[in-house]
Amino acid sequence: MSLDHRLSAEHEELRRTVEEFAQKVVAPKIGEFYERHEFPYEIVRQMGEMGLFGLPFPEEYGGMGGDYLALCLALEELARVDSSVAITLEAGVSLGAMPVFRFGTEEQKREWLPRLCSGEMLGAFGLTEPECGSDAGGTRTTAVRDGKTGEWVINGSKCFITNSGTDITGLVTVTAVTGRKDDGSPLISTIIVPSGTPGFTVAAPYSKVGWNASDTRELSFSDVRVPEANLLGEEGRGYAQFLRILDEGRIAISALATGLAQGCVDESVAYAGTRKAFGKPIGANQAIQFKLADMEMRAHTARIAWRDAASRLLHGERFKKEAALAKLYSSEIAVTNAREATQIHGGYGFMNEYPVARMWRDSKILEIGEGTSEVQRMLVARELGVG
Known part of the structure; x- marks a missing residue:
């Protein structure tokens, strides 16, 4: 495989555009947001208008028709100035929208991706739990199917979840145990939980060492009910x-x-x-x-x-x-x-x-x-x- 990593004209133009935005828009303002531990909504809105949240997604879903390299170029240029803004984009795309794009049904893609790609809405990925970090297979959050109502009933908690509690957060994709294999090991599935669903509680922001202008929270689920159609991908394939x-x-x-x-x-x-x-x-x-x-x-x-x-x-x-x-x-x-x-x-x-x-x-x-x-x-x- 060729290791020629010189950028195409299109990628270089994108890189320069984001570099200019980072230097002229982010750099002068982000320090104040950081010190106040405040999410920079106006900067994120401008990033959405630039199409950054839609970079690697097809135009048919509201994306820019670019690729993963384009996203990474944007992340590098933003992080040269500030990591809080960069991680907001990274998590919004690779953890928030990408699972929907990779594994969602056509209906799920058309329902969620346009708003995620525009930056109008942020998505989050609920994986880590208080007693389950690197050992993601030890997930304790459960989702039980209620056959009478056609709903998943979710109980459990997640921690350290980026973009999960902003005013524009629209969904959290949650990993949960939905059954057991013959050997007793868990079957883990991923389920979309829209923000504001009853029983879904978002805690106050963490007091963090860094990334202070980004949003990170603990989540809890108490008999949270969502339609069976909110299953993302194949049941039991969440891991x-x-x-x-x-x-x-x-x-x-x-x-x-x-x-x-x-x-x-x-x-x-x-x-x-x-x-x-x-x-x-x-x-x-x-x-x-x-x-x-x-x-x-x-x-x-x-x-x-x-x-x-x-x-x-x-x-x-x-x-x-x-x-x-x-x-x-x-x-x-x-x-x-x-x-x-x-x-x-x-x-x-x-x-x-x-x-x-x-x-x-x-x-x-x-x-x-x-x-x-x-x-x-x-x-x-x-x-x-x-x-």
Whole structure:
């Protein structure tokens, strides 16, 4: 397979458009939202008008007719400035809308995708539970079919769910145990639960270390009733479905992490050229130059990794190992670059008014969300035949 990752004219135009939006619209405003722990509705609305939430979806469902590479390019450029905005897009597309597109019926696609693609509505994916994180097969939320009413009755809880409690959240796709196999292991299915359904409660936003301008909440379900037709995909195939969604999502998270890592380079290069110590810019010191060179090396390598995984996905090739490698490497170097950027900024790097402080706070979750670094290593080992 060719590893030529040069962008087409269309992809490069998209990248430049999102870069300009990030620099001119997001960068001047997002710090205030972040400090107030406030969701940036106006910025998200503009992202919807640009078509970013519909990038990888066909035009017949309200999308832009693009591909997964286009989405990842947008995520990288947004994350160079701010990760809260980037994760809102990532989760809205790869976790909110993508399950409907991949596994939904034609009726479900036409009901939900146009509003999800326009950004008028956000979707969320309810997977993680208080006692069930990396062990997603240990799901305890249940959905029982009520034959008299033709409804699913859902009980349980979910935690750390992005985009689940905004004013424009329209649905949460929930994984739930709907039966048992002959060996007693659970049959997990995915079911669409519209916002506002009786018994579906959204908790107050978490107090988080980072991603403070994004929405993350705990959800609870108490005898929540939804029509049987809200089953997403084949009953009992929910586990396999979300594994596919997570494989794709890891490429997107890798692009986001690469953007954060590159943003650390951008901010540090600018600072090193203007900050003076002992009568000269600190960038004249070889110690700073070497830090910057290493930071750029990491970001560049991470970009190659996620683009390789995205290319394999687009060509219909196996990409599980490459996605895990990209997510593992880019998330870990994002943390390293954020730490180094903070060090270069010195005391100012510890002040929230500087973007690198926000990047430092935002970086750690990248080693945890959508599969921890330990899970990625496990996946790579399995693909090598030793797991």
